[in-house]
Amino acid sequence: MKFNQFLTDSESKAFDLEHRRKIRFNIGKYNAAVQTGLGFYNDHELARERASYLKAKVMNHLDEYLLEFERNFTARGGKVIWAQDAADALREIGKIMARRKARTVVKAKSMTTEEIHLNDFLGKNGIDSLETDLGEYIVQLNGERPYHIVTPAMHLSKKDIADIFVKHLGIAPTDDAQQLVLTARHLLRDKYTTAEVGVTGGNFLIADTGAIAVTENEGNARLSATFPRTHIAIVGIEKMIPKLQDLDLFWPLLSTSGTGQQVTVYNTIYTGPRQPLEKDGPEEMYVVLLDNGRTNLLAQPDKREALHCIRCGACLNVCPVYKNIGGHTYEATYSGPIGSVITPHLSGLAENKHLSYASSLCGACTSVCPVKINIHNLLLKNRQQSVQQGLADSEEQRAIYFWKLTMLNRRLLNLLPARAKNWALFRMLTLVGWNKRREALEVAPKSFNKLWKERR
Ligand code: SF4
Structure with missing residues (x-):
């Protein structure tokens, strides 16, 4: 599956220090020249x-x-x-x-x-x-x-x-x-x-x-x-x-x-x-x-602006994700932020939806785009579309369902002991890879809600 390959490749590239050194050096030269050019x-x-x-x-x-x-x-x-x-x-x-x-x-x-x-x-x-x-x-x-x-x-x-x-x-x-x-x-x-x-x-x-x-x-x-x-x-x-x-x-x-x-x-x-x-x-x-596939985008007025791209490459050069995982990891003709926006529409949303999640949503891409494409917003729209079309993994869907259920219900949230919350949190964060290189997040033994009540 493309998604699994993407995870494997991005991890290996992100920790390949020699790759990082070359990309930082080469992109750094372009970024310096662009600053001069804009002047x-x-x-x-x-x-x-x-x-x-x-x-x-x-x-x-x-x-x-x-x-x-x-x-x-x-x-x-x-x-x-x-x-x-x-x-x-x-x-x-x-x-x-x-x-x-x-x-x-x-x-x-x-x-x-x-x-x-x-x-x-x-x-x-x-x-x-x-x-x-x-x-x-x-x-x-x-x-x-x-x-x-x-x-x-x-x-x-x-x-x-x-x-x-x-x-x-x-x-x-x-x-x-x-x-x-x-x-x-x-x-x-x-x-x-x-x-x-x-x-x-x-x-x-x-x-x-x-x-x-x-x-x-x-x-x-x-x-x-x-x-x-x-x-x-x-x-x-x-x-x-x-x-x-x-x-x-x-x-x-x-x-x-x-x-x-x-x-x-x-x-x-x-x-x-x-x-x-x-x-x-x-x-x-x-x-x-x-x-x-371009007319797939043209047919969606809220995403049509992705077609404004003049392929200058600026959004790739400022993208913190691209600079860490590199261009080949995307397994797509168009890599980087704009590639993550258009590839799901050119080559299939089900196969390529994960690319729209390969972003910190920092907005650096949007800020440099010469034709003002709201790139990071389009990434969010792709995510929304993939959820609306039922393409999210069943485990992810279940996790979000229960998260929403409890977050919208104060009583239910209070019912769960910290141990149960930690278990659920651990499962959810493992799913998205958070726990692999970080300490597990733990909720406090007493919730803020409980402390507040006790103070009163
Ligand atoms: S910065 Fe804008 S025009 Fe340039 S490649 Fe990215 S999306 Fe296309």
Whole structure:
């Protein structure tokens, strides 16, 4: 069961001091940079308000914006694929690969491709899928999933990466970071020109232009999208913004909140395949508009704001739970606070409801979110929904039932001797794991109520 695995993994990670040291070091660097980056805003709060308003407007009319996007994108020769779920997306991508007789795919970092398990699918169909983002490349070499939605190899130190390169690429041991980067770059360069298909995600879908905007720091997404004859962009339907000029709001918010950069190094707007007088670019371009559970959230007005997320990663970097248990423990494409909010809706509440309890509810996530998603409140709503749907464990339900019964009945509470209360308390706290590393809580031999009566 996923829940039991989650408990086991989180305990082992939380007490892994080496893991904690690396994460604190790496996240600490980002958090310091973000503080500097925020200083460049005259009024960051106003920018957040505007972004939140725009995303709410888009979500309330998403059907219209999606059609507007499709109209404008197809007018320039682009093709839109509507994918209700991962199977839809993979089937259509498979057809394109077959038509192109694809043997190699170059892939830029994209969480939607993780979501639909594109690499596994391509591998099973005899197609090499090569990650071109350095962090993704490293975790792919190491046979891992991305650890973080923005920085996939955040859990690795320079030494770890050098060891991976020595093991998988056969290079001589080195602690020179530049040498490691050049090794990867050298190996990847040739692949761009030989791959038949390039795959990217998309940070924004722009309705009025019929374009996608891709943000990156290495230039690998540009190469993946422009060298191969076919470019496929797989984008969640919630990534919509109304107008091209809205990027002046969202680009800096995304980069500042995620990495502290005023603006990310490469920001590219793709409007479709190569046009008649253009010299470069792909011959054909597809945008896969991925639902995959997003409309489950859209259908719930009180939780819809979870779709405002622009995947900046800021909420992960401040989350005390994420910093202790790490990204892999979530066993989900999207980890951290926002992952705990959306995964139960994208991948099933029964299987993933425990993620919504993986929070101290401190609200740090909500306070840094550039689009002002009330993340910790949404976690509470998920918990409420799982209880309302009868998904709570029967033992937990019984414990809460008796707790409520006694707490609402003063006489009953007074009837129970301290020994009985201690027994019940012990059972309940054992259930939630409280007693494992703490002294057992004990109620006083005489309750306050009893003492009060005696004093009178
Ligand atoms: S929920 Fe907010 S802070 Fe978290 S990744 Fe999304 S936009 Fe960033």
